[in-house]
Amino acid sequence: MPFSYERxxxxxxxERAKLLEQLQEMRPAKLEDIGHSNHMADDGTEAFEQTVGVAVHRKVGAALQEVERALAKFEDGTYGICESCGARIDRARLEILPSALYCLDCQSRHEQGVRQVSSR
Ligand SMILES: [Zn+2]
Incomplete structure (x- = not known):
């Protein structure tokens, strides 16, 4: 099937539905349940798990924002256009990452500028 904006x-x-589900599963109460399920865990491990939980929660929240932003672009008619340089984002890239807000060039420049973080 060829790539299309509808797809x-x-x-x-x-993606948005999945992320919302993930966020709901990650309520703080749930994080405590995870801790209690493993009685071998000492306080340090539990604290660590909670920190990881919060980090994941933030990551999912950020991903959700990107998806929402990309969806809003369909309304504006600016979907698939790089936010930074205004160029059309490569279709192959959008197929892999529908929430892409930047073209590959701008994205890699952006990532290098911010920090060397390997996302995913
Ligand atoms: Zn660009």
Whole structure:
């Protein structure tokens, strides 16, 4: 099936549903349940797990924001256009990452500028 913006939008809506589900599963109460399920864990491990939980929660929240932003672009008619340089984002890139806000060039420049973090 060829790539189309309709499919990208569907993928984004799917992604959004999944992320919202993940966020709901990650309520603080749930994090405590994870700690209690392992009685071998000492306080340090539990604290560590909670820190990881918070980090994941933030990451999912950030991903959700990106997806929402990409979806909003369908309304504006600016979907698939790089936010930084205004160039059309490569379709192959959008197919892999429908929530992409920047073209590959700008994305890599952006990532290098911010920090060397390997996302995913
Ligand atoms: Zn760009």
């Amino acid at each position: 990208a939008k569907e993928a984004l809506l799917d």
